Amino acid sequence: MDGATVLEPESEGLREEFASLYSREFAIVYRVTCLVARDGEAAEEATQEAFARALERWATLAGRPWAGAWITRVAVNEAKRARGSRWRMVPLDHDVGTPEADWGSIISLRVAMRGLSRRQQEAVILYYMRDEPLAVVARTMGCRIGTVKSHLSRARGSLHEFLEGDDER
Amino acid sequence: MSASGLRGRIETLPVPRPNLEGVHRLAEVHGKAVAKRRALGRSAAMVFLTLLVAGPIALLSPLRDEGGTEQRQSATSLERVEGPGMTAELPAGWDGRIEYIAGGAPAFEGANFPLTGVPLIAHPTSAEQTIVAIVDWTATCPCPGFEPRSLPLSVERAAFEARSGLPDPIKGFRTFPESHDFVRFAFRIEQRYFTLLVEAGSRPISERSLSEVNAVLRSWSPTGSLQGSPAGEIDQICPEGGPWLDPDCPEAQWVLLIVRQAGFRLDGDTGSAFTIQGQGPLLNIWMSSRLEEPVSPSDLQAEGYDRWIRIQGTQVYAGGEAVTWISGDLNVWVRPWGESGRPSADDITALVEASLKDPFAYGKSSSSA
Numbered sequence: 291m292d293g294a295t296v297l298e299p300e301s302e303g304l305r306e307e308f309a310s311l312y313s314r315e316f317a318i319v320y321r322v323t324c325l326v327a328r329d330g331e332a333a334e335e336a337t338q339e340a341f342a343r344a345l346e347r348w349a350t351l352a353g354r355p356w357a358g359a360w361i362t363r364v365a366v367n368e369a370k371r372a373r374g375s376r377w378r379m380v381p382l383d384h385d386v387g388t389p390e391a392d393w394g395s396i397i398s399l400r401v402a403m404r405g406l407s408r409r410q411q412e413a414v415i416l417y418y419m420r421d422e423p424l425a426v427v428a429r430t431m432g433c434r435i436g437t438v439k440s441h442l443s444r445a446r447g448s449l450h451e452f453l454e455g456d457d458e459r
Numbered sequence: 460m461s462a463s464g465l466r467g468r469i470e471t472l473p474v475p476r477p478n479l480e481g482v483h484r485l486a487e488v489h490g491k492a493v494a495k496r497r498a499l500g501r502s503a504a505m506v507f508l509t510l511l512v513a514g515p516i517a518l519l520s521p522l523r524d525e526g527g528t529e530q531r532q533s534a535t536s537l538e539r540v541e542g543p544g545m546t547a548e549l550p551a552g553w554d555g556r557i558e559y560i561a562g563g564a565p566a567f568e569g570a571n572f573p574l575t576g577v578p579l580i581a582h583p584t585s586a587e588q589t590i591v592a593i594v595d596w597t598a599t600c601p602c603p604g605f606e607p608r609s610l611p612l613s614v615e616r617a618a619f620e621a622r623s624g625l626p627d628p629i630k631g632f633r634t635f636p637e638s639h640d641f642v643r644f645a646f647r648i649e650q651r652y653f654t655l656l657v658e659a660g661s662r663p664i665s666e667r668s669l670s671e672v673n674a675v676l677r678s679w680s681p682t683g684s685l686q687g688s689p690a691g692e693i694d695q696i697c698p699e700g701g702p703w704l705d706p707d708c709p710e711a712q713w714v715l716l717i718v719r720q721a722g723f724r725l726d727g728d729t730g731s732a733f734t735i736q737g738q739g740p741l742l743n744i745w746m747s748s749r750l751e752e753p754v755s756p757s758d759l760q761a762e763g764y765d766r767w768i769r770i771q772g773t774q775v776y777a778g779g780e781a782v783t784w785i786s787g788d789l790n791v792w793v794r795p796w797g798e799s800g801r802p803s804a805d806d807i808t809a810l811v812e813a814s815l816k817d818p819f820a821y822g823k824s825s826s827s828a
């Protein structure tokens with residue numbers, strides 16, 4: 291993408307549509323990225339990076355039902371990539387929002403997620419955490435619906451304690 | 460979805476303040492950087508390599524073997540950076556990263572200031588700042604003029620006096636401010652080919668900066684095979700297929716290889732596929748492991764794929780906009796990026812032919828890498 295693909299001011303409709311998606315999706319993208327990132331700051335960087343890439347391509351992403359899933363996957367991949375190339379520990383001290391985070395549960399979930407294969411992680415994030423239909427998960431993961439189901443089935447074995455109330459649709 | 464389910468659990472996680480302006484700024488930086496890479500990327504790299512052939516061997520001499528006689532900094536003050544094909548340690552206060560640059564070459568950067576933006580763009584902006592960059596050109600080589608060296612690496616103060624003006628593969632004929640000290644040269648470790656740049660914001664480079672630079676260089680080493688594959692150990696690192704773009708995954712490296720061999724330009728990635736361009740519009744390309752996800756012709760037919768064209772005995776299937784074929788242990792998938800309609804037969808033929816020259820097989824490194 292070259293600079294011309296970044297939205298021009300006259301693309302007001304697209305700009306507003308992107309702003310709306312950003313407002314709607316930022317929290318969920320950040321939260322699932324937190325599960326695989328090394329820390330909150332890295333998750334925030336990866337989330338911003340993913341939205342920036344979406345903005346560059348917004349003329350083609352706008353209106354697509356899988357845009358949110360696409361951004362999530364970019365953010366998760368970006369966080370994993372950063373985790374592999376730069377290690378540093380930054381305390382999670384800049385966050386705002388719900389003060390009653392269930393850290394014990396989140397850390398347990400994070401540990402359990404890391405026990406999954408990468409494909410299983412992707413399937414779980416898109417299906418259970420983003421609540422995307424199987425067809426969108428398959429489209430985003432570049433595989434067949436049957437393969438998504440297979441990943442989810444294997445992941446459920448490791449995540450059963452967290453899956454109360456979650457059934458495969 | 461029940462609140463007691465997975466989503467319910469993560470919804471207690473605090474979220475930072477959204478920053479839409481920051482997203483716009485990032486996108487603008489991306490746009491400018493990619494435009495610059497497009498203008499100067501591959502052709503400049505070839506000019507660079509050509510000039511290296513003709514360049515005086517004296518330019519390649521500053522690198523010397525240390526024999527391990529100098530003391531390394533204490534382990535407690537070093538931070539390890541690992542990435543595709545390389546690893547290094549950074550002194551306290553240094554930032555570092557190993558990422559792919561345009562064209563798919565892995566690049567290490569270490570600096571005593573924060574590294575932001577795309578790789579190989581940062582440079583010192585004050586007297587106390589120093590940056591070290593090593594680019595792995597193995598996938599583009601073998602190349603003449605790269606002086607054989609062994610580990611550990613280091614540079615001497617005298618090496619900076621040459622002020623060799625070799626072109627930067629990304630920025631073209633980069634010039635250095637008179638007030639900056641710098642050294643750059645090309646070297647080879649067995650069958651792996653690298654260029655090194657050290658730039659300091661002062662001239663001469665300070666004793667402290669030189670000491671830190673050498674600490675970084677002594678700790679730096681290629682990983683994987685030294686026989687020509689930038690990441691020969693990756694079969695063990697990424698045994699289950701991995702994401703499409705993980706630089707540690709052999710599948711992603713193989714796709715980059717066939718993209719280069721087919722004469723396509725790497726435009727970037729989408730997070731789930733590489734974005735490339737041949738003769739037609741931008742395409743997305745990714746792979747899936749046939750060990751993990753064996754896709755039979757009946758599976759494809761069930762999902763609306765039909766036999767499309769046959770290239771060198773390999774059947775290419777097309778379903779709607781997506782195209783797929785088998786090469787070794789992988790299914791390769793191509794889809795237009797932001798366009799409607801099927802990729803052109805010419806583009807697909809080039810990619811299929813490149814993929815068949817060295818089909819991907821688990822348990823062996825690509826012989827062409």
